[in-house]
Amino acid sequence: MSSPPEPVVPPPALHYDLVMPPLVRFGAGRIAEIGGIVALHGRRAWLVGGRRSLLEAAARPVLEASLAAVGVEHRVIATTDGEPTVGQVASALAGLPPDDLEGAVVVAVGGGSAIDLAKAVAALATNCDLATAKDHDFEALVTDHLEGVGTRTITGWPLPVVAIPTTAGTGAEATRNAVISCPRRRFKKSMRSPLMVPRAVLVDPALGVGCPRTTIAAAGLDAITQLVESFICRFAQPLPRALVLDTLPRALAALPRLLADPTDLDAQAAMSHAAFVSGVALTNSGLGMAHGVAAALGIECGTPHGVACAVMLPVALRVNAAAAERDLALLERAIDPAAFGDDGALAAAFMARIERLCRAAGVPQRLSDVGLTRERVAWVAEHSGGASMRGNPVELDAARLRPILEAAF
Numbered sequence: 001m002s003s004p005p006e007p008v009v010p011p012p013a014l015h016y017d018l019v020m021p022p023l024v025r026f027g028a029g030r031i032a033e034i035g036g037i038v039a040l041h042g043r044r045a046w047l048v049g050g051r052r053s054l055l056e057a058a059a060r061p062v063l064e065a066s067l068a069a070v071g072v073e074h075r076v077i078a079t080t081d082g083e084p085t086v087g088q089v090a091s092a093l094a095g096l097p098p099d100d101l102e103g104a105v106v107v108a109v110g111g112g113s114a115i116d117l118a119k120a121v122a123a124l125a126t127n128c129d130l131a132t133a134k135d136h137d138f139e140a141l142v143t144d145h146l147e148g149v150g151t152r153t154i155t156g157w158p159l160p161v162v163a164i165p166t167t168a169g170t171g172a173e174a175t176r177n178a179v180i181s182c183p184r185r186r187f188k189k190s191m192r193s194p195l196m197v198p199r200a201v202l203v204d205p206a207l208g209v210g211c212p213r214t215t216i217a218a219a220g221l222d223a224i225t226q227l228v229e230s231f232i233c234r235f236a237q238p239l240p241r242a243l244v245l246d247t248l249p250r251a252l253a254a255l256p257r258l259l260a261d262p263t264d265l266d267a268q269a270a271m272s273h274a275a276f277v278s279g280v281a282l283t284n285s286g287l288g289m290a291h292g293v294a295a296a297l298g299i300e301c302g303t304p305h306g307v308a309c310a311v312m313l314p315v316a317l318r319v320n321a322a323a324a325e326r327d328l329a330l331l332e333r334a335i336d337p338a339a340f341g342d343d344g345a346l347a348a349a350f351m352a353r354i355e356r357l358c359r360a361a362g363v364p365q366r367l368s369d370v371g372l373t374r375e376r377v378a379w380v381a382e383h384s385g386g387a388s389m390r391g392n393p394v395e396l397d398a399a400r401l402r403p404i405l406e407a408a409f
Helices: 030-039 051-055 060-069 086-094 112-127 135-143 213-232 238-260 265-284 289-301 305-320 325-335 343-361 374-382 386-390 398-407
Strands: 023-026 044-049 073-079 104-110 161-165 177-182 187-192 200-203
Touching: 023 030, 023 265, 030 060, 030 104, 030 161, 030 200, 044 051, 044 112, 051 073, 051 104, 060 073, 073 086, 073 112, 086 112, 086 135, 086 177, 104 112, 112 135, 112 161, 112 177, 112 187, 161 265, 177 289, 187 289, 187 386, 200 265, 213 238, 213 265, 213 289, 213 305, 213 325, 213 343, 238 265, 238 325, 238 343, 289 305, 289 374, 289 386, 289 398, 305 343, 325 343, 374 398
Parallel strands: 023 200, 044 073, 044 104, 104 161, 161 200
Antiparallel strands: 177 187
């Protein structure tokens, strides 16, 4: 007598949240629409940006004219040059009018650093009692809201944030966190809450045209790393995966063109789109080893985040090759629908493709190239973790990570 057939086990029911900005406007020249967007949320624009992205930007007169046209007053409340620090957030908070927040909209103009600074200031402005804080207390207010450092969380709505990215990399315009460094205490941690996702995003690719080649390379590989890691992440969700399958092929084709010609607006638009989608994807799925190590490299070596991701992405792919083979093959098929071979062959082809791109971009290839010494590998392994590492397909602790990093020397 034959055995009864095995029962068919249904796939698990879909169960997910989707967090993203409620308003997104994308297209060249749309910076002229900023006034109307800000007016939806308030009557005053508090600007946060960098020297080149805001203070000396060619588009600044257009931005200011658009705000003035709808009666929105504006002033600069914070500037940043590099990744935001606890001190920068504290200084910005100390300069806010504690009893006059009504109608204020925080407008971030710049790369991920400016946007993260803006999100942190907007969140703490409404979740702390600024009126009773003394000058020496502001840094404590910031650190007490950072994961793994303090105990407080963001529970109330921040001031509305409108994000205007001027680089195509971090996707901070679509994320729920702000990454803040403390050089004195040697950490880089996140302030995180679903409430911190910007209320509106205006992506004008023309604002990024003409960036230095080094910025294009680091930012572009950061976005590509986020697309890949969110796709193979152990917590990957279906909608972000679908977006990645559509977006990653465009980005891999566009980045070499943009590196060759920084004025290529079509290529810039593709990378700006990739950065935004990567932010949506990482927010809803997660990341992995490359980002887990990148934060520690930033603290130890001062490595810019995008450069650290570019160094670590090929390493992370090799580490996760077996566990993520099917997903890596799916990415290769999305890039080259005519690709032939089994999952193992296509996964290997995808990894080789990424390695070629990193070499062509001219980013560092080895950990020694970013200034890490062998004596400090153990420290980096010990401090590579957090939310990013938890999503890695292969479980890694400091003991397992150390020989991986030593081999990448």
